[in-house]
Structure formats: structure tokens, C-alpha cells
Amino acid sequence: MDSQYTPLINNMSKFVSLTEGEINLFCSFLSLKEVKKKDYLLRQGEVCHSNNFVIKGCFKAFDINDGEENITQFAIENWWLADVKSFTTQCPALFFIQALEDSAVIQLPYDKMEEVYQKIPKIERFFRIAFQISFANLQERIVKMNSLSGKERYKHFIATYPKIEQRVPQYMIGSYLGLTPVFLSNVRKEIARGN
Amino acid sequence: MDSQYTPLINNMSKFVSLTEGEINLFCSFLSLKEVKKKDYLLRQGEVCHSNNFVIKGCFKAFDINDGEENITQFAIENWWLADVKSFTTQCPALFFIQALEDSAVIQLPYDKMEEVYQKIPKIERFFRIAFQISFANLQERIVKMNSLSGKERYKHFIATYPKIEQRVPQYMIGSYLGLTPVFLSNVRKEIARGN
DNA sequence: CGCGACGTTGATTTGCCTCAACGATTGTGG
DNA sequence: CCACAATCGTTGAGGCAAATCAACGTCGCG
Numbered sequence: 077m078d079s080q081y082t083p084l085i086n087n088m089s090k091f092v093s094l095t096e097g098e099i100n101l102f103c104s105f106l107s108l109k110e111v112k113k114k115d116y117l118l119r120q121g122e123v124c125h126s127n128n129f130v131i132k133g134c135f136k137a138f139d140i141n142d143g144e145e146n147i148t149q150f151a152i153e154n155w156w157l158a159d160v161k162s163f164t165t166q167c168p169a170l171f172f173i174q175a176l177e178d179s180a181v182i183q184l185p186y187d188k189m190e191e192v193y194q195k196i197p198k199i200e201r202f203f204r205i206a207f208q209i210s211f212a213n214l215q216e217r218i219v220k221m222n223s224l225s226g227k228e229r230y231k232h233f234i235a236t237y238p239k240i241e242q243r244v245p246q247y248m249i250g251s252y253l254g255l256t257p258v259f260l261s262n263v264r265k266e267i268a269r270g271n
Numbered sequence: 272m273d274s275q276y277t278p279l280i281n282n283m284s285k286f287v288s289l290t291e292g293e294i295n296l297f298c299s300f301l302s303l304k305e306v307k308k309k310d311y312l313l314r315q316g317e318v319c320h321s322n323n324f325v326i327k328g329c330f331k332a333f334d335i336n337d338g339e340e341n342i343t344q345f346a347i348e349n350w351w352l353a354d355v356k357s358f359t360t361q362c363p364a365l366f367f368i369q370a371l372e373d374s375a376v377i378q379l380p381y382d383k384m385e386e387v388y389q390k391i392p393k394i395e396r397f398f399r400i401a402f403q404i405s406f407a408n409l410q411e412r413i414v415k416m417n418s419l420s421g422k423e424r425y426k427h428f429i430a431t432y433p434k435i436e437q438r439v440p441q442y443m444i445g446s447y448l449g450l451t452p453v454f455l456s457n458v459r460k461e462i463a464r465g466n
Numbered sequence: 467c468g469c470g471a472c473g474t475t476g477a478t479t480t481g482c483c484t485c486a487a488c489g490a491t492t493g494t495g496g
Numbered sequence: 497c498c499a500c501a502a503t504c505g506t507t508g509a510g511g512c513a514a515a516t517c518a519a520c521g522t523c524g525c526g
Contacts, residue, residue, distance in 0.1 A: 160410060170414065200392075203399050204395050207403045211405050212356035214413065216356065218413065218416070222341055226513075255515095259515070262514090265475090451484080457506090460506085470525090472521105482513085484512090487506105489506080490504085493501090
């Protein structure tokens, strides 16, 4: 086992231990997709046909409201990324997903999920755990959105996701945090002097 | 099968179909807990030992920040409720969970989860689906928190959760939406005249 | 080189909060 | 069964955090 899918297998081995046979079978459902900078992995209104695991590059997931883009998620190497609602129910996607760098993802297609779960129940276990943890993380994020000021949210972000802070423009971090670029610039100036 | 656990079994049958034997086995892991109005199902700092399914009454989940309570979730009949992070990792809970009415929940204990998943894999499938959908819903909630004004968030809330709006005080809905009672009162007045 | 993308700065505006006071309703003990 | 205290919602005045508007400097890139 030393394929292009190794990073994904390593990620899953955190929660489930797959046999050689299971790994080979699982990999037969996967495919690799490269996405050039500024290209879209998904557009609002389309159906999200696959769950994606980032092995290279960086993405943003966002919607557009009154012409303003509103980022809800970043994803870099070893993150899963999808419009989960659209992927789950095969309804039109709420989000655009766009590459911020030349990127690559491993794709797990919706129409193979039932077969995957049936043939390799450990995969369903993996996603049970992954979604459970992801849910807990979103809950914490909501708490912070409601209880912290803009400056506090920014400080928390750069402490929590230093790798993202280095790779994406400030104004996108602002969008993720619900702050304008102008305000974020002022916050950064304040922080630069001692808080 | 016509026990006190029927509402829970009905809820789970939306996603998985259990045999008579599986139902009986599953029910052997459950217990019923009554919670009087204003009593706590969980306190911040405690470990969340069970996942709870509300069969009667109403709860709020909140944390306290600078003495201000900050509600992140309501739960009424047929909702699941837990501090998911604490339940998952058995770390100290971030949330208080308090009954707003005389209530009752069915409890599924953490230390039985592995056994349940092993003996009844369909249960793990159920929670995979449930957490996946819950995750999608939280993602949508974050989008709305970032893109809607206070008035819009309130209008969306009462349209989406009319039953909760009728049962809990306005100021708690405000807390859930990140708004003060004073501001919410003004918003309601505006809405009462035609928007 | 020239243009677009990005960050910064200053001036002004606004959405929402804080503070304070006041009804209305509910509940509770005497 | 009444008196009194909590609880909850409302109203008005004033204040602050963050948005908007506008202009400008810098950098990278076609």
C-alpha cells in the first residue's frame, strides 16, 4: 500500500484500523481530482456529488448574500470538505467551494456510499466518529461567535489555525469571522502594539 | 413493544429498521430520567455521561461568559441533547443543560456505547446519519449567524421553530440569537407594525 | 509598464448594547 | 386569599463596536 491515497488512509486510521483487503477495496471507490487555483470544486445550486479529502492546496467554502461572499469554512491538507447538506440529501448546494491554490482532493462519491458502508462497516464507523467530532467543533464555534468580540475572535483564530492565517488573505479570514477587512486591519494594528 | 422507550424507537426507525430482538437488546441499555423545572441535566465542568433523548418537556443548553448566559441550543420532545464534545471525549463539559419545564429524557450512557455499536451496528449507522444531518444543520446556522441582521435572524427563528417560540421566554430566544432582550423587544415592535 | 488584488487609514454612520425606570404577570409564603 | 417579590417584557436616552464610504500605497503579475 503506497498509492496516491495514502494520506487518506492514514487519516482514517486514527479512528478505525482497516485490513489490507479493506484498504484495497476502499481505494477502488476513490478517485483523485486536481483543481487549479480559482477553479471551483462545487458551485451554489449544483448537487454535491462527492465528499472530498484535501491532499494538496487550500480551499474556501462560501455563499453569496447581497453580492457579498461569506466564508464558512477553509480546508487545507488532511481536511474533509463538502457541502454536507447537499451531499447528504442530494439537494442543490448552498455553498461554492473554490481552490485558493493549485490543489488536489481525493473524492468519495455519493452514489457509492451505501455500497461502501455495506461492504466495509468500519468506514461507516469512521464517519460516525468524524461527524460526531465535527459537530462538537461547530458547536464550540457557535459559542465563540456569540460570546467573543471581533478582536477576540481574530486572536482565537490565529492561535487555532496559524497555518491557515499564513496562507489566505486577511480579508477572507475577516469574512470567516464575520468582520470587514477595514475593521480587521484596525484590530491587527491594535494587536501589533501591545493588545 | 410498547414501552416507555417507544418515542425513541420511533425516532430511530426514520433511518434504520431494527428487528424485535435488536429493539429489546437496545432498550436494555436505556434508562429514563425525570428532570424537574429549573433542575440541571448537566453542569459546566462535569463530564457528560449520557446522550439524552427528550420525551417530555423542554431544555436549554448554555454556557456562562462574564456572568452572562449564552444559549446555544434548545431541545423539546424528540430532540437529542448532550454536550457532544464532553460526551465524545469525556472531558469537562462546556455547557449547562437545564430543564425549562418538568421534563423527562431517555438516557444512553457513554460507557455502553462501544458495546451497543458492536452488538447492534445499525445503531452506529443511525448515529452516523444523525450526526451528519446535525452537522449540516449547524453549518447552515453559522451561515445565517454571519449573514443575517438581528431582525432577520429572529424572523427566521420563529418561522423555523414556532413551537419553541411559544414555550420559552423571549429573552432566551434573544440569547440563542445573540441579541439582548431590549433589542429583541424593539425588533418585535417593528415586526408588529408591518416590518 | 499598467492593472488588479490587497491592506491601510481617516471620517462618518448605524446596528445593537447598556443603563435605568416602569407595567404586567406569575408565583409564593403568611 | 391577599401581599409581596420575582420574572418578564417594554420604553426611552445615550454610548460603543463595527460597518460603510472614500482615498491611497504597495505588491505581484500578465
